Amino acid sequence: MSETTGNVRLQPGDPAPPFTLPDADGTPVSLADFQGRKVIVYFYPAAMTPGCTKQACDFSENLADLADAGYAVVGISPDKPEKLAKFRDAENLSVTLLSDPDKQVLRAYGAYGEKRLYGKTTVGVIRSTFVVDEDGRIERALYNVKATGHVAKLRKDLGI
Template identity: 60%
Template sequence: MTSPQPGTAAPDFTLTDQDGRQVSLSSLRGQRVIVYFYPAAMTPGCTTQACDFRDSFPALQAADYTVLGVSRDDPAKLRAFRERDALSFDLLSDPDHAVHEAYGAWGEKMNYGKVVEGVIRSTFVIDADGVIEHALRNVKATGHVARLRTLLKVG
């Protein structure tokens, strides 16, 4: 599966959030959106990444970015993750990984020296018109949000 590239339309989706509400990317037109894909709620790396987004959320929000985290976890687990770590942005459930696939965030990867199929930690920055500005694949959980803020010039 190929990843959408900067300058192309972001694949639209409608997913269920941690509270059971439907969230559509198309409903966020007019806003800049950061969509990040992560393997599993409440695991060490994913918690580090989510907390980095939480800690950067005020600065990202001030720069008019909406943050959405996407994983295969069910809404109840996402709600527990959001509450446990006081996350200030929505987490979306993609249990069949169809949206992951549309963004090239699902496929073969190395895990402890073995090739496995799964989530490829990725982040996409989408402009107010629904066009991908940045596509970052195979990102590391630690330090990624700081690098993203530098890329986006968000202080």
Template identity: 60%
Template sequence: MPRLAVGDTAPDLTLPSTAGGTLSLQDLRGRAVVVYFYPAAATPGCTTQACDFRDSLASLTAAGYEVVGVSPDPLDKLATFVADQALTFPMLSDPDHVALEAWGAWGEKKNYGRTYTGVIRSTVVVDAEGKVALAQYNVKATGHVAKLRRDLGID
């Protein structure tokens, strides 16, 4: 899958949301958005990453960023994850991998010598005009949010 690069127009996404109904990138136009893609809710790495976003949400919001998480999990699993971890930002369900593929977050991975297709842990920052301001692929679950904040100049 091709990956997004700075300056690209971010592909629209419209997916079921834990906040109710669907959420579209178009709904967030006029605001900067951090869209992060992760493999599976309630796994150790994904929980660490989601909680890091939760714990950094006030500083990200103060700097003008919305946060949205996307995974292939069904909405009911995401709703349980949101409740269990007290997450206060929307999580979107993409079981058909439509957004994951369009954003370059679905592809070949290698783990312990095995090659398979799955979610590539990724973060894309979209500016208020819908352009990619930052695209990071194969990020680590631990420490990623702190690095992202440094990259965005957020204390």
């Protein structure tokens, strides 16, 4: 049995694992910064790949509506801040991107581990989205989400 099996899976009502990670400019951003607000935390495998670009663009395009509904949005990947800055600038992204190269936050949220890709079991980032409430608790935990159409589905589910 490998260390990646038996992944933690967060459930609604669980406390959201705290984090402080650098953004694309190297500025630390903490989950605690959003206390009193709802925040959508999404995990994606890699900046500047087709699916992740589509997802980040979708979140950026919907950011104003999400903010109007009381939601902040944070995207987390294992990419270093320099790559996130290139990604943000190349795609004109407005969503906050955070760097987790050690994958500690990815693991804490159960967003890193074994996954099936093209019929093979691999280890990597599990595309996941979490809605964290004003008190820092998991409101929704969505694992293995699709990159395309996910933001539209999330908006529908949240009534936005």
